[in-house]
Amino acid sequence: KAESKARIKQLLKVKDAVLVAHYYTDPEIQALAEETGGCVSDSLEMARFGRDHPAKTLIVAGVKFMGETSKILSPDKTILMPTLEATCSLDLGCPIETFSDFCDAHPDHTVVVYANTSAAVKARADWVVTSSIALEIVEHLDSQDKKIIWGPDRHLGSYIAKQTGADMLMWQGECIVHDEFQAKALRELKKLHPEAAVLVHPESPASVVDLADAVGSTSQLIKAAQTMDNDMFIVATDKGIFYKMQQAAPNKNLIAAPTGGNGATCKSCAHCPWMAMNGLKAIESALENKDSSDHEIFVDDTLRLDALKPLDRMLDFAA
Numbered sequence: 001k002a003e004s005k006a007r008i009k010q011l012l013k014v015k016d017a018v019l020v021a022h023y024y025t026d027p028e029i030q031a032l033a034e035e036t037g038g039c040v041s042d043s044l045e046m047a048r049f050g051r052d053h054p055a056k057t058l059i060v061a062g063v064k065f066m067g068e069t070s071k072i073l074s075p076d077k078t079i080l081m082p083t084l085e086a087t088c089s090l091d092l093g094c095p096i097e098t099f100s101d102f103c104d105a106h107p108d109h110t111v112v113v114y115a116n117t118s119a120a121v122k123a124r125a126d127w128v129v130t131s132s133i134a135l136e137i138v139e140h141l142d143s144q145d146k147k148i149i150w151g152p153d154r155h156l157g158s159y160i161a162k163q164t165g166a167d168m169l170m171w172q173g174e175c176i177v178h179d180e181f182q183a184k185a186l187r188e189l190k191k192l193h194p195e196a197a198v199l200v201h202p203e204s205p206a207s208v209v210d211l212a213d214a215v216g217s218t219s220q221l222i223k224a225a226q227t228m229d230n231d232m233f234i235v236a237t238d239k240g241i242f243y244k245m246q247q248a249a250p251n252k253n254l255i256a257a258p259t260g261g262n263g264a265t266c267k268s269c270a271h272c273p274w275m276a277m278n279g280l281k282a283i284e285s286a287l288e289n290k291d292s293s294d295h296e297i298f299v300d301d302t303l304r305l306d307a308l309k310p311l312d313r314m315l316d317f318a319a
């Protein structure tokens, strides 16, 4: 491992590359990104950091839509991923053909899609949002009496509809990781730790969100652990987040929310199987990039410009 890390550090220098990692990747990958002057963050910040960094090459340790978003924002950079097989159940569950038909069937609706989608789905949308800013953008559209098509995460969509009262037609997608958090087992755990605050990512089912003391994106949940007075937090999101959350709140006790209620076994067990593909060996191989078809992200130029519009709309709104 030490050898692999040393080799990665050397390759980053030689190739003028910087490592950008998501909060859900394994702790050693996040630590390596920090040590080498890269960044660890959510999908929006990853893309922004990559765009603004002077390096010629970005190594995006995350899942495919994050690499695509980086390419859309930084077309002149080489975007490499540890593996192009790292995808996302939301992206997989929202193929462009059927999604486009759904949009065509409701031409009077504004199309708002989550960042966890392909470049083609983004290109079909009026707005792209991440979980940090989805609520504000839908509020803004609702204040203009817009009817909304929301895709692909139905849990996040329902949460936003409930908070804003907006008129939203939902695509029925879900994140296989967050969908597994269990309300019944969480209620039991809360009873054991009545002093703990519950932090929930809104890709979780409504029954779990209902038990939350704070609901938010990964960066918002880290902030909550840092600023809330509680000494203990029960956390319902991918367990990769514990690395940064513990750093931000070193004296707090963080425990994982249960994923297998009623004696059922979990499948993802609170760790995204695609995020887990971003190992040291894969990063090394990306940096070597012997075969670009294994690592390099390309986005067709017409598609890129169409996807850039709704992404820029979000970035301008956030600014």
Ligand code: CIZ
Residues within 6 Å of the ligand: 022, 041, 042, 043, 044, 115, 116, 130, 131, 175, 203, 217, 218
């Ligand atoms: O669930 C994910 O994959 C998240 C939270 C992505 C992101 O950073 O927006």
Ligand code: SF4
Residues within 6 Å of the ligand: 024, 063, 087, 088, 089, 090, 116, 175, 176, 177, 178, 238, 272, 273, 274, 275
């Ligand atoms: Fe997709 Fe869920 Fe994995 Fe995030 S954690 S990449 S939403 S499957």
